[in-house]
């Protein structure tokens with residue numbers, strides 16, 4: 759009789775345990791789905807924001823997407839572990855978010871900037887860093903790319919005149935991709951350069967403006983870039 763009772767009790771416990779397990783599993787699945795949905799919404803918002811920013815000074819609005827594709831390819835070559843970080847793409851897309859604080863009279867000025875206007879323009883990485891720091895969830899890496907994307911390997915860039923490996927790697931990668939995209943895109947004052955020509959120009963600035971290791975990676979993926987441009 760006692761054995762029967764013990765068995766019934768054990769079965770009851772087993773059943774309760776199973777119910778708890780199913781409840782726990784279902785709530786974990788619901789939380790995972792909600793998180794995925796949140797991540798998708800965040801990614802869509804970042805893309806929309808990047809496209810909206812672009813329209814202010816680029817009629818095509820496609821620069822951020824193009825430069826992001828090249829920068830991600832470079833990141834995969836230079837530092838696969840960095841390329842695996844989901845925040846990296848958002849960092850590249852939002853690199854110029856600080857331009858939102860630059861007046862049209864400077865941002866869209868057709869002629870050369872005065873020294874004062876140039877100083878204002880060169881504030882955009884710092885403005886951008888302040889903006890992304892206020893958005894929870896955007897992460898430190900985004901701020902690093904935003905604030906350092908105009909720094910030069912030899913310390914002659916802005917805004918902090920960082921040099922060499924003091925410049926975050928993601929920003930060094932982005933700077934090379936940005937130059938490549940600028941050279942291979944049409945500008946109001948000149949037609950796009952060919953991929954070969956752009957690679958040679960960037961190669962000349964390895965060790966001064968750009969991290970030589972990243973330039974080497976750009977040259978090594980040159981074949982893919984040529985096919986993409988064709």
Ligand SMILES: [Fe+2]
Nearest residue numbers: 853854907908
């Ligand atoms: Fe910029």
